[in-house]
Amino acid sequence: MVTKVMQIILSPVLALIVGVFFLGLARKIMARIHWRYGPPLIQPVIDMIRLFYQKSVSHGRMFDLGIILSLAGSIVVVLFLPFGRMCPLSGSGGLLVILYIMLLAPLGIALSGGQGANPNISIGISRKLILSLGYEVPLLLVLLAVMTRYKTISIMEVVSAQQSTSWSLISFPLFLSGLSYFLILPAILGIRPFDVSSAPQEISSGPMVEYGGKYLALATIEHAFVLFISIALFVNLFLGGAANPVIFFVKMLVVFVLGLCINAVFPRFRIEQAVKYLWNWPTLLAFLGLIMTLVIRS
């Protein structure tokens, strides 16, 4: 009981630390790729603390509640994700529940932004939702392949099945799905070339445009959690999870840096181009993966 409570408290904190570290790291690596020096690693932390003390504007009740809902949703997802051996709320519906609670974050931002009554926000949300429809097609195929392969909807069982055999990423039909997930990962994270919904130069950061002060700080924390969740999901499903948090973190770091280096050099897609890309190769790979899984199963 005590360990359970400890885990429930510890895992969001760890996730936050990892997520914020990744945010800082991302800026640093991007800067180096661009031949700049870049801000210090703890710059996001400094920014957040500063933002909490700054003035902000509010457009109404939903404007406040949306961002709170969004962040709370992300924290809950973390509780369902195994982090090493640590998974506080494993037995509560499995991957399907994770998939659905992951909805709360974008939905909260969309509701909050909706009350902002700013065209930049609407355009940003419209793009974000289209993009998410774009990447959900391959993502769902990937997740279904994994669930069909291991005949379970529980993420803990997927992890333990991999630990007794081998990583999904190097097992036969699932490497197709794994590859597909890796290809859509930047779209899920909303980093370049898929930063269509924030797009600072075009639509003034889209849904963030009315945020200032603590709203922006909470949105940054939320972003950190999303970084953690998407990569942790990949590590759990395809890299066999990990026996302890340290190895898990190392695996996440490798995936993140690899993804960043590949994508940092691309210019931004237009939204149609992004959807076309997502419905092309990643979907095809994921589709093949699912077909192969079905063939092997029967």
Add this chain to the structure above:
Amino acid sequence: MSLELLLIVAFGGALLTYLLGKLSHKVRDSLAVGISLVLVVFVAYFYGKPMEKTFYSGFFGLGLVLRSNMFSWFFAIAISSLGALCTIFSLSYMKTRERTDFYYSMMLLVNAAMLGIVLAGDLVSFYIFWEVMSWSTFLLISYNRGPALAAGMKYIIMSIIGSLAMLIGMLSLYATYGTLNISEISAVITSASSGYILFILIIFGIAFGIKNAVMPLHTWLPDSYAEAPSPFTAILSGMLTRMGVYGFVLIMYVIVGAASTLNSGPGILKFNYILAWLGAVTIVIPTFIAMLQNDAKKLLAWHGIGQGGYMILGIAFGTSLGVAGGIFHTLNHAIYIVLLFMSVGAVQYRTNGERDLNSLGGLIKKMPIAFIGGLLGISGLIGVPLTNGFVSKWLIYKTLIVEGYPFLAFAALIGTWGTILSVYKFLHNMFLGQLPEKYKDIQKSPLSMQLPMIVLSLAILLFGILPGIPLKVINEIGTSFGFESLNVTLWGIASETGTLNTINIFSALLVAGTIVLLLFRLGAKSVPVSQEDSYAAGAHIPKDKYHYTAEFYNPLYRMIKPFLRDVIDEFYYGIAVSVQRLCDRVRHIYVGDVGYYVMYIILFLALLIFVQLKWRSW
């Protein structure tokens, strides 16, 4: 207390309402509400009291039977409660309309007929109630005249085709077994050949498929939903259309029985397998068509079709989990779609019937209850965790994944993600964004509209957080069909292949929300600003219509629009037009001049003589 009394109150109430309306509108309104509330109490009283009774035996030697069991009780309580809420909602919505006596009595008649359908214990009375329902629905769809007449016509034509199919099925059953009593048929049909069972399933499937708007039999639905008065659209989408689901379950698992249904037809051509694929198509295509709609009610109507697909998908697989999911989704869908139509109705009531999504906006501060209703409604429709839609969808997905049909599961899941896009547009364009100048002085909804919306909002949360309450009843329905019992707890379902525990999610979200809220409170205070005070890079902000709603998903439209024509509707329309043309030509025979008629007779006689001389056929 007996079942006849229930139906007498229901039908008598409808008639009495019409007559009393001639005397006083106030008395009529309270009578309509009273009758619909009494029916709820009546039905609730029959909980756990299975009975079967022949109430009339003179119908050509066939006994007309009423019966009540868990399955019919479950639908009856949903029908009567939603009916009562919609009647209450009508009070202010219909206040300024004409022909309200007719409206209220038809509303009660539809409810009575639906109660009759679910309580019918033989197919003759089932058919009679079914027809009463279809015709009174037709009258209510056409209530607004104008385009509503065409919508009603479309509905009634398809409905008649369905009824005829059902009639053929009934005649065939009668010719084979000599009885139309549901429990008697189900006892003897087990020995039938699989070909005959397939025939029965298909012929009844057409009837119920039309009612439940399963693709490709869905075309009546969008127009009818959009044109009917909003409180009735709520009933139409919530329960009436779902009589199709009731029918499917009745024919598949009560009359034919699970074992025979699951063995009908060879290999992948099994009835339930094909039905499942139709369900999947019914989910995906309408959900994407819904994205293109700019009419609030049409948008919801297309979702009505799409959500029907989930129910079909759930019940098509004869597993206890799937059937439970399908039936539960019927209830959940009824709750949130009624709420959504009420929300639209409340907005329409205050904005002179405006339902064009592009010209509304910013109503959240003016109509907070309608907004909360809309928000919880769309959450249920999407299936956000802790709303009722989530649990039933979870059951359906899990069935599909565990049974090894990931592509069907993919169709169901991607339908959900398509839903998010369109319902966000629905909520955003009506309630969020900038408030147009002309709606500056709008009033909030009257109490008789708020009350049903609050009740339904609470129901969504209650069944989302404690799904065990309805699932216990549904589980009993499942076991009465011969499925194995599910391990239902108050907050979910336990099983080997994955457990659902909503109380965990609920408490986690509650704690996380509280922590974030505290963090939010700790930060520097925010200043409330008006809607005009927003960032425009220094440019002037126009007073009216600054936010962006029209063509909300334009980049996506451009990509998918060519694929989303409603070809089936065009096809049916083509048939209708050519039949009309043919009839028009035939009409020209009747010229009205006696000389021509004499000529027709002589020509016909000549033809007969010619035939006789040539072939000597007589």
